[in-house]
Amino acid sequence: MEHDETGCQPAPEGPILCINNCGFFGSAATMNMCSKCHKDLILKQEQAKLAATSIENFVNGSSSGSGKGPAIAGTVDVQLDSVAPKTLSVPPTPASGSGETVDAKAKEKEGSSRCTTCKKRVGLTGFKCRCGNLFCGSHRYSDKHECPFDYRTAARDAIAKANPVVKADKLDKI
Known part of the structure; x- marks a missing residue:
């Protein structure tokens, strides 16, 4: 009866299990989750926010890329916490004007193993x-x-950088 008058709720009698049913105990500070499940939830939320902002930046045209990479046209569904999913459409952009395919560029970047x-x-x-070439054992x-x-x-240059010149100031003679 005293609890009803003050608006306080009684503390639970026993320990609370994690709401993800992982077998560990949770707490009210971590939304009734164990510490591992709570960290995973926070990490997923941060990744979703980062992905949403990067997609919005790409759609708005403020990406820092040079525009030479391939772009994929389509729609992306992004869902954050309890917010309704947002559908973003990405317009296609030309990969490069030279006519080479993406596979040929990837093989060219790998270089030969000779x-x-x-x-x-x-x-x-x-x-x-150090000259940038690849060589065999001999x-x-x-x-x-x-x-x-x-x-x-x-x-x-490495020695000069590691050992700078230390020169003391001249002292005035009395």
Whole structure:
């Protein structure tokens, strides 16, 4: 009777199980969820908001991309918490004017897995040199493939950067 007059509700008598039925106990601070389920819920909400804002930015034309990537035309359904789903339509844009397909560009970006000097297939065991080329085990050293990279000046610059000149101020003699 005292609880009805003050408007307070009595505290539950026992521990509350997580509402996702994961077997752990929840609390009122985490919406009757365990800590793991609550973190997952928060993470999903943040990802949904991020996706919605990035889609809206893309549709509005304020994306930071260069416009050379392929675009997919269609509709996207975005649903946040208890908000009704929003349907956004994305207009198609041309991928590039050169007429190459996306598959050809992807293969070109991968590069060949052959030694630059002897054209031997190296696969996963290839060595990437500082000059930017890929070499086999016998041509991996700079003297074996006539490397144009200047190791001497690179080392001098690294040492100069790691050890700056420390010079004390001159003191006035009395």
